[in-house]
Amino acid sequence: MYLQLTVGGLLLGCIYGLVAMGLSLIYGVMGIVNFAHGAFVMVAMYASFWLNRFLGLDPVLSSPLVALLMFGFGVIVYHAIIGKILEGPFLARLLVTFGLSIFLINCAQFLWSPDYRMVENPIFRGIIMLGPVFVEVPKLMASIGSLIVAGLIYWFVRKTKTGLAIQAISLDRMAASLMGIDIERLNGYAFGLGCACAGAAGGFLAEFYYIFPDVGTMFGLVALVAVALGGFGSTEGALIGAILIGIIETVGGFMIGSEFKYALVFLAYLVIVIVRPRGLLGWGAD
Numbered sequence: 001m002y003l004q005l006t007v008g009g010l011l012l013g014c015i016y017g018l019v020a021m022g023l024s025l026i027y028g029v030m031g032i033v034n035f036a037h038g039a040f041v042m043v044a045m046y047a048s049f050w051l052n053r054f055l056g057l058d059p060v061l062s063s064p065l066v067a068l069l070m071f072g073f074g075v076i077v078y079h080a081i082i083g084k085i086l087e088g089p090f091l092a093r094l095l096v097t098f099g100l101s102i103f104l105i106n107c108a109q110f111l112w113s114p115d116y117r118m119v120e121n122p123i124f125r126g127i128i129m130l131g132p133v134f135v136e137v138p139k140l141m142a143s144i145g146s147l148i149v150a151g152l153i154y155w156f157v158r159k160t161k162t163g164l165a166i167q168a169i170s171l172d173r174m175a176a177s178l179m180g181i182d183i184e185r186l187n188g189y190a191f192g193l194g195c196a197c198a199g200a201a202g203g204f205l206a207e208f209y210y211i212f213p214d215v216g217t218m219f220g221l222v223a224l225v226a227v228a229l230g231g232f233g234s235t236e237g238a239l240i241g242a243i244l245i246g247i248i249e250t251v252g253g254f255m256i257g258s259e260f261k262y263a264l265v266f267l268a269y270l271v272i273v274i275v276r277p278r279g280l281l282g283w284g285a286d
Contacts, residue, residue, distance in 0.1 A: 013246025022197025038220020044202025070199025
């Protein structure tokens, strides 16, 4: 039984991890907590739903397209809104993404109503047995896809010239600027990449999860906890923190009741940050 629960937690944690990696990337580069990240997941889920409805594209297969669209959307949001207040007061930086989240959720309610929707006849469905453990195929494919995207993001940030420049900005913005790095352009790229992570995760989630305007709120909150748990600014720490949260949520929810599972998640977070305030692998921007 506990093996079954642990496997379920791992699958869930991988999806949480992709959302959290995008959030961590944005914070690490710009030092801003994106409270609209969950709303971006919601927008991506609706995009996947409508691509399936009108073009017949399965959400898992359309997730690269959705991620690309969300990258463009993120770059536009950065240059139109985030970049304008990045040097402003801390409270302004804090509240602007919160306001953006409320705006996107209410737009979704206005455009598509508060009704719950779900993709009909997804390609990946059913259950497979892996030894003594049964695994839902949609969640398995979503988790594999999330790990692939997470690996690509890690490779991009650690191995490419643009990724190294993004790391330089996160470590010392002034020094990066003196070295000729275009901070404004790379800030836009980093914000777009964070939104692309949310877009890919939203596409994977649309394969098996109900879609409604407020669906991203809990995913955004859990991602924020995962980022804090893994260490603000550390993408790999965010992934590890999210996987831990997935396991705690499933195993703890079974042991004490599903209504208390998030209480366990936040309790575990409090214990870890008391012992290690910077999180497991924190290195982010000051």
